[in-house]
Amino acid sequence: MSSWNELLERNEKYAETEHKPQPYLSELTGPLPQYFIYSCIDPRVSVEQFLGIETANAIIVRTAGGRVKDNLNDLVFFDTFSQGQTVKDVIVIHHTDCGYTHNNDEALKTTLKAQHPAHSHDIDQLNFGTYESGERLPETVREDLRRIQAHPLLRQGLKNNSKGYLYDIKTGKLAPVSLDA
Ligand SMILES: [Zn+2]
Numbered sequence: 001m002s003s004w005n006e007l008l009e010r011n012e013k014y015a016e017t018e019h020k021p022q023p024y025l026s027e028l029t030g031p032l033p034q035y036f037i038y039s040c041i042d043p044r045v046s047v048e049q050f051l052g053i054e055t056a057n058a059i060i061v062r063t064a065g066g067r068v069k070d071n072l073n074d075l076v077f078f079d080t081f082s083q084g085q086t087v088k089d090v091i092v093i094h095h096t097d098c099g100y101t102h103n104n105d106e107a108l109k110t111t112l113k114a115q116h117p118a119h120s121h122d123i124d125q126l127n128f129g130t131y132e133s134g135e136r137l138p139e140t141v142r143e144d145l146r147r148i149q150a151h152p153l154l155r156q157g158l159k160n161n162s163k164g165y166l167y168d169i170k171t172g173k174l175a176p177v178s179l180d181a
Helices: 004-017 047-051 069-081 105-115 117-124 139-150 156-160
Strands: 035-040 058-063 089-095 162-167 174-177
Touching: 035 069, 047 058, 058 069, 069 139, 089 139, 105 117, 139 156, 139 162, 139 174, 156 162
Parallel strands: 035 058, 035 089, 089 162
Antiparallel strands: 162 174
16 A cells, blocks of 8 residues: 555656656647546446557546446537547446445435434435446446437437446456347
């Protein structure tokens, strides 16, 4: 385990020895991000590693559970900002043994209310979208794919090119999840 100060020292060394200046957006000539990927915040799920992705080639949004719901704004923003010219595929990846399979919204809200009793009403409005058990996988992937399909502001081309997968943290393999199953 490294202390934060040690990491800051590493950053200084990195900046002096390894860092290559990145282009400003106005200087950018490519490659541009082709994949927009939703995946879990879980450190065991290293998308760059298991897909062998060059960072410039993908945008990876990491959320609890890899849930799409609160973060479609990021996709709408990026696709609008880039005038629909870069992203070709939207990918949703959930994974086995996710923390979301071991938690449920009601229990989380009960804990929060005990810590913040004055905010009970606000806590009732929260929606974590937890899975409650592993048995809900991969239906959770379909839920997020449906959310993408239903979004009113998303290009049809992106809806047509949205794909879902379940990642197995033991084997390292991705299993496709079809919307119609
Ligand atoms: Zn997870």
